[in-house]
Amino acid sequence: MGYPHQSHPREAVVLSKHFGDAEARTLAGWKARGGYQALEMALGMAAADIVTIVKDSGLRGRGGAGFPTGVKWSFMKPGDGKPHYLCCNADESEPGTFKDREIMRWTPHALVEGCAIGAYAIGAETAYIYIRGEFTEPLEWMNKAVKEAYDAGILGANAMGMGKRVDVHVHKGAGAYICGEETALMNSLEGRRGNPRIKPPFPAVAGLFGKPTTINNVETLVAAAHVLKNGAAWYKQWGRPDNPKSTGTKLFSVCGNIARPGNYEVPMGFPFKDFLWDLCGGPLPGRKIKAVIPGGSSVPIITAEEAEGALMDYEGFVAAGTMLGSGGVIVFDDAQNMVKQIARLARFYAHESCAQCSQCREGTAWTTKILERIRDGQGTMEDLDTLLSIGDSMTGNSSAS
Amino acid sequence: MCLVEVEKAPKLAPACATSVMEGNVVHVHSPKARDARQGVLEMLLINHPLDCPICDQAGECELQDYTFQEGRADSRYQEPKRFNPVEDFGGDVLYVANRCILCTRCVRYMDTVADEAVLCVSERGDRAVISKFEGEDLTHAWAGNVVDLCPVGALLSKDFLNKARAWELDRAASVCPNCTQGCNSVLEVRDNTVVRMKPRSNDAVNQFYLCDPGRLDYRWLNRADRAEQPMVRSHGALAPVDWEAAIAQAASLLKGNAVHVLASPMLSNEALFLLGQLVKAQGGSGAFTVMTGPEAPLSGVPDLALRAERAANVRGAELLGFAKGGNPLAGLTTDKVLIVADHDVSHLDATALKAKAVIVIGTTLPTALSHADVVLPIANMAEEEGTFTNLRGRVQRYFQAKAAPGLARPAWFVLSDLVAAAGGAPARYAPGEVFGALAASHAHFAGMNWEGLGLSGALPAGGAA
Numbered sequence: 134m135g136y137p138h139q140s141h142p143r144e145a146v147v148l149s150k151h152f153g154d155a156e157a158r159t160l161a162g163w164k165a166r167g168g169y170q171a172l173e174m175a176l177g178m179a180a181a182d183i184v185t186i187v188k189d190s191g192l193r194g195r196g197g198a199g200f201p202t203g204v205k206w207s208f209m210k211p212g213d214g215k216p217h218y219l220c221c222n223a224d225e226s227e228p229g230t231f232k233d234r235e236i237m238r239w240t241p242h243a244l245v246e247g248c249a250i251g252a253y254a255i256g257a258e259t260a261y262i263y264i265r266g267e268f269t270e271p272l273e274w275m276n277k278a279v280k281e282a283y284d285a286g287i288l289g290a291n292a293m294g295m296g297k298r299v300d301v302h303v304h305k306g307a308g309a310y311i312c313g314e315e316t317a318l319m320n321s322l323e324g325r326r327g328n329p330r331i332k333p334p335f336p337a338v339a340g341l342f343g344k345p346t347t348i349n350n351v352e353t354l355v356a357a358a359h360v361l362k363n364g365a366a367w368y369k370q371w372g373r374p375d376n377p378k379s380t381g382t383k384l385f386s387v388c389g390n391i392a393r394p395g396n397y398e399v400p401m402g403f404p405f406k407d408f409l410w411d412l413c414g415g416p417l418p419g420r421k422i423k424a425v426i427p428g429g430s431s432v433p434i435i436t437a438e439e440a441e442g443a444l445m446d447y448e449g450f451v452a453a454g455t456m457l458g459s460g461g462v463i464v465f466d467d468a469q470n471m472v473k474q475i476a477r478l479a480r481f482y483a484h485e486s487c488a489q490c491s492q493c494r495e496g497t498a499w500t501t502k503i504l505e506r507i508r509d510g511q512g513t514m515e516d517l518d519t520l521l522s523i524g525d526s527m528t529g530n531s532s533a534s
Numbered sequence: 535m536c537l538v539e540v541e542k543a544p545k546l547a548p549a550c551a552t553s554v555m556e557g558n559v560v561h562v563h564s565p566k567a568r569d570a571r572q573g574v575l576e577m578l579l580i581n582h583p584l585d586c587p588i589c590d591q592a593g594e595c596e597l598q599d600y601t602f603q604e605g606r607a608d609s610r611y612q613e614p615k616r617f618n619p620v621e622d623f624g625g626d627v628l629y630v631a632n633r634c635i636l637c638t639r640c641v642r643y644m645d646t647v648a649d650e651a652v653l654c655v656s657e658r659g660d661r662a663v664i665s666k667f668e669g670e671d672l673t674h675a676w677a678g679n680v681v682d683l684c685p686v687g688a689l690l691s692k693d694f695l696n697k698a699r700a701w702e703l704d705r706a707a708s709v710c711p712n713c714t715q716g717c718n719s720v721l722e723v724r725d726n727t728v729v730r731m732k733p734r735s736n737d738a739v740n741q742f743y744l745c746d747p748g749r750l751d752y753r754w755l756n757r758a759d760r761a762e763q764p765m766v767r768s769h770g771a772l773a774p775v776d777w778e779a780a781i782a783q784a785a786s787l788l789k790g791n792a793v794h795v796l797a798s799p800m801l802s803n804e805a806l807f808l809l810g811q812l813v814k815a816q817g818g819s820g821a822f823t824v825m826t827g828p829e830a831p832l833s834g835v836p837d838l839a840l841r842a843e844r845a846a847n848v849r850g851a852e853l854l855g856f857a858k859g860g861n862p863l864a865g866l867t868t869d870k871v872l873i874v875a876d877h878d879v880s881h882l883d884a885t886a887l888k889a890k891a892v893i894v895i896g897t898t899l900p901t902a903l904s905h906a907d908v909v910l911p912i913a914n915m916a917e918e919e920g921t922f923t924n925l926r927g928r929v930q931r932y933f934q935a936k937a938a939p940g941l942a943r944p945a946w947f948v949l950s951d952l953v954a955a956a957g958g959a960p961a962r963y964a965p966g967e968v969f970g971a972l973a974a975s976h977a978h979f980a981g982m983n984w985e986g987l988g989l990s991g992a993l994p995a996g997g998a999a
Contacts, residue, residue, distance in 0.1 A: 309658070311658075326654070326655060331548065331551045331552075483659050483660065484658065484659055485658060485659065486658060486659040486660070487658055488636060488655060488657070488658050488659055488660070488661075488662030489636075489638075491535070491574050491577045491578050491635065491636070492573065492574060492577055494577075494636065494659060494660055494662065495577035495578070495580055495581065495660055496577055497659065497660075498616075498659055498660035499577075499580060499611065499613070502613040503613070506613075519610050525573075526570070526573030526574075526576070526577070529544075529545040529546065530537060530545070530546060530570055530573065530574070
């Protein structure tokens with residue numbers, strides 16, 4: 134259906150098929166739309182076979198880093214006698230990104246199903262959905278869906294009556310950007326301050342409560358359910374023939390100075406130019422697009438020219454000098470003062486730095502002060518060198534980066 | 535802070551939080567690692583006040599040391615510095631937020647070692663500060679360790695505030711005398727005055743810690759009302775004499791008489807050993823009492839607590855034949871000579887301190903003992919070398935930190951002369967010699983030697999008890 138606009142014919146509507154369809158929110162409505170068939174299938178399979186299918190599909194993490202999901206799942210070693218956990222990262226705190234929100238608002242059962250499949254596949258009995266504090270409405274729908282699923286025996290000690298235990302819990306965060314970082318999320322879930330942990334050990338070895346844990350983005354888990362139901366080959370139909378590394382469909386959230394903001398689901402490798410002009414309607418009347426941040430506010434910003442040549446998949450955006458990230462497309466037109474925009478983004482990072490590593494804590498605040506000085510006309514040429522140098526000094530020298 | 539380059543690792547690793555693995559090649563001084571550390575230092579310093587001249591930590595500040603090693607000479611930071619007010623954290627601790635680098639050692643110590651999570655990081659970004667949880671104070675008996683753990687001058691001891699510069703202090707390895715735990719400590723002295731006691735690490739006893747009641751109870755080592763010269767009673771009054779005359783007078787009083795010794799459990803093993811020899815030679819008895827208080831364990835360290843018995847050498851006194859508790863004067867009869875060896879008499883019945891003769895071997899001459907026949911002034915534990923035996927039987931050396939007042943001499947010295955003058959073993963000229971004789975004659979100390987005790991002490995051959 135599409136929300137808030139009708140789906141464009143060039144979209145590849147899989148995850149967003151029921152956006153705007155209020156009936157899909159209920160258990161009955163979801164089942165009528167084919168819901169929980171994938172879970173039933175999964176619980177009848179060997180966990181290792183599910184991992185293999187997901188691996189074969191080429192599905193990669195949709196939260197930002199793009200790590201192959203099946204490979205991540207295969208890190209979990211079943212039968213080591215420890216409890217295993219699945220965490221669903223529904224913190225969606227990257228500015229410009231609002232795709233997980235819509236998945237949870239319109240198809241909460243899709244996420245419950247995805248979590249249950251993921252948990253079973255990695256040998257976990259418990260999945261936690263960590264939802265950011267500001268997502269009050271999605272939280273409400275998720276709580277309702279989980280309750281419905283328990284009442285119907287879909288979750289619990291005997292999930293779907295198939296003799297396997299699958300528990301799904303919804304946890305509300307307090308609204309911190311850093312809690313979208315996987316280890317900070319786990320700390321927060323444990324009741325600690327949401328500071329990232331030093332890796333190694335990686336979550337697959339010692340994650341939530343010190344136990345082997347897999348953490349996946351909302352979109353990834355929901356896509357995994359579709360992969361399982363329709364097969365790896367079906368999922369691989371989307372993507373560039375010359376790039377087998379990026380497969381399937383991807384939700385992009387579009388905001389900023391653009392005619393039709395909203396969520397769009399396109400095949401991997403879709404031309405960014407067509408996306409911006411055909412699907413999203415291009416710039417507002419009388420304006421020109423100046424720059425685009427294609428993957429959430431922490432990926433490099435590119436000019437309109439660079440954007441026009443880019444292809445929308447992991448490798449395509451890297452070739453254009455940026456990253457796919459979380460798929461949060463922020464568009465700036467020629468009326469925008471870029472210094473002001475960047476200063477605003479810098480202020481966000483200075484506000485949200487968890488303060489654990491000195492480089493980020495002090496560096497984000499320092500860059501903000503310099504940028505705001507430049508914005509106010511008090512900048513010097515030396516400031517530019519200092520900014521570049523602080524940037525170098527911050528990159529890679531903190532736990533979360 | 536300490537970023538190092540590990541070959542084949544994708545990014546620099548924090549040295550303190552990275553486990554070494556087989557085959558690792560680590561570059562500490564590579565240009566990349568050095569640049570990164572300079573970058574971190576610059577960040578740590580942009581909001582750090584340049585107030586080293588008035589900061590208590592100066593001279594023992596890790597940030598200062600690192601800045602000297604590899605910091606920038608100038609600052610590129612032109613913006614106003616962040617400001618937060620100084621906060622009283624309760625207990626002995628003051629928090630100077632502006633100097634804090636948010637390493638969170640204090641937070642982690644209170645949480646995982648003291649097991650009383652009073653501190654936390656509040657706020658985010660460069661607004662972050664260390665805070666107390668609402669309604670909590672740093673009143674845990676071991677909270678003062680956060681001051682030692684703080685690498686900068688953010689957590690300060692109120693007791694030591696503005697008292698001395700770190701480079702003006704003389705330091706001596708010591709053992710905290712304030713309970714039977716025997717925590718290893720450092721006595722810091724300025725102008726012959728003890729101004730601070732800090733923990734000295736010993737994994738077998740106190741790891742890196744010292745309790746607040748222990749570390750803050752050092753002022754008695756500086757008391758001014760000391761016995762400073764030997765005296766003997768002459769024509770009804772105490773008159774100063776030289777040491778030879780005083781020892782001779784004490785020996786003549788002892789001649790043919792049994793003794794009762796009140797021995798302080800603060801005395802060294804050496805002094806107690808010699809007193810024990812005196813009791814053996816003259817016949818008689820020896821006893822002591824010890825002050826007690828509430829026990830306060832540090833839960834993160836096994837077998838570490840502020841112990842109920844508040845004196846360092848209770849175990850040694852017992853081992854060397856002195857009876858603990860009850861009425862310490864029970865063995866005293868008027869036909870005996872009473873020797874009070876620095877034992878606290880303030881809580882005893884003054885009228886019961888009657889004997890054929892009274893010899894005071896003490897750091898002070900209390901009023902209750904003004905009828906003494908001989909007064910032999912001795913050094914306190916900060917003014918001499920010696921050993922204590924802790925409650926688990928560990929024998930530990932402490933070193934001299936300051937000079938004794940007047941003519942006062944170490945107790946082992948005085949007693950060694952007295953034993954010789956009374957017809958016992960010949961005088962010994964070093965505490966190690968006395969300890970050697972002790973080790974040769976007493977099973978608990980068998981096999982130990984003065985040098986071998988080193989800085990961490992030794993347990994008896996059979997192990998801890």
